[in-house]
Amino acid sequence: MALKHTxxxxxxxxxxxxxDVAKEFAEGFGSCFWKASQQQVYAELTKLEQQxxxxxxxxxxxxxxxxxxxSITEQGQQELLDWLTQPCEPSAIREDLGVxxxxxxxxxxxxxxxxxxxxxxxxxxxxxxxxxxDEHFAKHRDSLELKDLYMHLIIRRGIRYQEEWVAWCxxxxxxxxxxxxx
Amino acid sequence: MALKHTxxxxxxxxxxxxxDVAKEFAEGFGSCFWKASQQQVYAELTKLEQQxxxxxxxxxxxxxxxxxxxSITEQGQQELLDWLTQPCEPSAIREDLGVxxxxxxxxxxxxxxxxxxxxxxxxxxxxxxxxxxDEHFAKHRDSLELKDLYMHLIIRRGIRYQEEWVAWCxxxxxxxxxxxxx
DNA sequence: TTGACATATTCAATTTCTTGAGTATACCGT
DNA sequence: ACGGTATACTCAAGAAATTGAATATGTCAA
Numbered sequence: 001m002a003l004k005h006t007x008x009x010x011x012x013x014x015x016x017x018x019x020d021v022a023k024e025f026a027e028g029f030g031s032c033f034w035k036a037s038q039q040q041v042y043a044e045l046t047k048l049e050q051q052x053x054x055x056x057x058x059x060x061x062x063x064x065x066x067x068x069x070x071s072i073t074e075q076g077q078q079e080l081l082d083w084l085t086q087p088c089e090p091s092a093i094r095e096d097l098g099v100x101x102x103x104x105x106x107x108x109x110x111x112x113x114x115x116x117x118x119x120x121x122x123x124x125x126x127x128x129x130x131x132x133x134d135e136h137f138a139k140h141r142d143s144l145e146l147k148d149l150y151m152h153l154i155i156r157r158g159i160r161y162q163e164e165w166v167a168w169c170x171x172x173x174x175x176x177x178x179x180x181x182x
Numbered sequence: 183m184a185l186k187h188t189x190x191x192x193x194x195x196x197x198x199x200x201x202d203v204a205k206e207f208a209e210g211f212g213s214c215f216w217k218a219s220q221q222q223v224y225a226e227l228t229k230l231e232q233q234x235x236x237x238x239x240x241x242x243x244x245x246x247x248x249x250x251x252x253s254i255t256e257q258g259q260q261e262l263l264d265w266l267t268q269p270c271e272p273s274a275i276r277e278d279l280g281v282x283x284x285x286x287x288x289x290x291x292x293x294x295x296x297x298x299x300x301x302x303x304x305x306x307x308x309x310x311x312x313x314x315x316d317e318h319f320a321k322h323r324d325s326l327e328l329k330d331l332y333m334h335l336i337i338r339r340g341i342r343y344q345e346e347w348v349a350w351c352x353x354x355x356x357x358x359x360x361x362x363x364x
Numbered sequence: 365t366t367g368a369c370a371t372a373t374t375c376a377a378t379t380t381c382t383t384g385a386g387t388a389t390a391c392c393g394t
Numbered sequence: 395a396c397g398g399t400a401t402a403c404t405c406a407a408g409a410a411a412t413t414g415a416a417t418a419t420g421t422c423a424a
Contacts (some may be wrong), residue, residue: 001380001412002278009284019402033280040381042403065388065403077288084289087300088278090308093343096184096270098215101336102191105329106259107266112332118269126272142360147287149361150294153354154283161275164346172335175323179331183382183410201372222411224373247373247418371420380411390401 002088006034007044008080011054011072018042018068031130032158045070053079109180113173120169127162130155184270185226188216190262193236193254200224200250210315213308214340227252235261291362295355302351309344312337 006029010021022038024030036044045068048054053076058066072080097119104112137144137152144152188211192203204220206212218226227250230236235258240248254262279301286294319326319334326334 002276002281003380005278006281006284009281012285012288017402019400022402029280029284033275033277033283035274035276037382038402039383039404043380061389061402067402080285081288084282084285085293087297090279090301090304090347091275091277092217093215093273094184094217095215095273095339096187097272098211098336098339099184099188099191100266101215101332101339102188102211103194103262103266104332106194106263109328111267115269119272122272141357144361146291146358146361149357150283150286153350153357154280156353157277157280157283157350160346160350164342165272168335168339168342171338175331175335176328178324179326179328185410199372201370204372219412220372221374221413225410243372243419249372366424368423369421372418374416376413376415378411378413380409382409383407385406386404388402390399392397392399394396 002083003034003036003040003044004048005080005083006036007041007048008053008072008076011070012077012080015069015071018045018070021045021070028133031126032133032155032161048076052076109176113176116169116172116176120166120173123162123165123169127159127166130158130162134159184265185216185218185222186230187262187265188218189223189226189230190235190254190258193252194259194262197251197253200227200252203227203252213312214315214337214343230258234258291358295358298351298354298358302348302355305344305347305351309341309348312340312344316341 006025007021010016010024010029016024018041019038022036022041025034025036025041026038030036045054045056049056049070053073054070055073056068056070058068061067097115100112100115134152134155137148137155140148141152188207189203192198192206192211198206200223201220204218204223207216207218207223208220212218227236227238231238231252235255236252237255238250238252240250243249279297282294282297316334316337319330319337322330323334
């Protein structure tokens with residue numbers, strides 16, 4: 001499971017609180033490549049800490065629980081490095097909308113059309129968000145240092161993914177409309 | 183979770199043994215939209231059977247465990263219908279390769295390049311497979327009945343998804359090579 | 365005839381993920 | 395002053411997925 005390694009990767013860039021890591025998953029990286037809930041992040045950080053792969057500095061906060069700033073340790077860095085060096089497999093796709101392809105004929109075409117239109121809209125919105133993440137990188141695309149280039153490329157993947165969804169929705173809507181009016 | 187509904191959707195097309203359902207996940211549909219292990223499928227079928235959403239007919243087989251042919255029940259059909267009528271969310275993306283975008287700078291560009299080339303190859307192979315699934319549908323694209331059109335569109339999504347990956351790999355390889363030689 | 369591959373199902377341990385609640389303060393706008 | 399949102403972390407139950415093994419036969423090719 002790569003949640004562990006994704007967290008280590010975040011911390012290899014900069015030290016962060018659990019809250020901040022969770023926010024990355026929810027906003028930036030999450031909309032491109034990986035989603036994880038806050039609880040998952042906190043649980044994983046606790047585990048990594050017990051394994052000595054990350055360490056935290058507790059920042060006392062008046063009147064509430066300490067804020068914990070996590071950093072990656074030598075050991076964590078090593079773990080991440082080992083993982084990066086190994087080949088990784090394409091992740092499994094699990095897409096609810098796919099069920100429509102199997103059983104869509106059980107409902108009216110209008111239901112299918114409505115659902116696809118809804119999806120189109122959603123992906124369009126996510127696309128705007130992801131594009132914003134890329135703005136800075138895209139501007140200097142040809143002079144980025146590797147670290148930033150990789151980040152740019154991964155965001156590009158996110159952009160292309162969302163664009164692809166929108167394009168497929170258009171294709172599907174066109175084909176279904178045509179078939180219904182036939 | 184849609185595993186349940188995906189199984190119901192398969193069984194709404196035709197009655198199948200657990201083994202056959204699992205094969206669909208591994209081969210056809212699996213490479214497009216959903217992957218599930220054999221154990222998962224068997225476990226889910228048992229649960230669905232207990233809930234009265236599927237029923238099986240046991241086919242005795244000399245010298246080994248009965249083969250069970252599962253069919254969807256009225257109740258299962260209803261469950262599936264209800265689910266299809268509700269809006270569904272885009273599924274979360276969880277892509278190991280994304281970690282490269284965060285921490286790729288920790289390894290040499292050659293490692294990153296090698297990994298992306300490997301991925302390109304994998305997606306190219308899957309693409310060929312998925313295209314085969316579509317052959318029949320693509321030929322009659324403009325005269326498919328809805329049931330088949332939906333299937334075609336879902337396979338099209340799979341095709342586009344794989345093509346998109348290949349295209350991204352090309353973009354990434356180009357950009358990295360250029361940056362390294364700079 | 366041996367070994368690989370396909371058919372067909374079951375069990376069980378463990379890890380991961382989801383869902384939902386609980387605690388507590390700060391800041392901003394209306 | 396109030397509600398909404400953001401910050402910041404914890405706990406726990408239950409569902410889902412992964413990993414790995416066990417059982418047993420049929421078929422096809424080298």
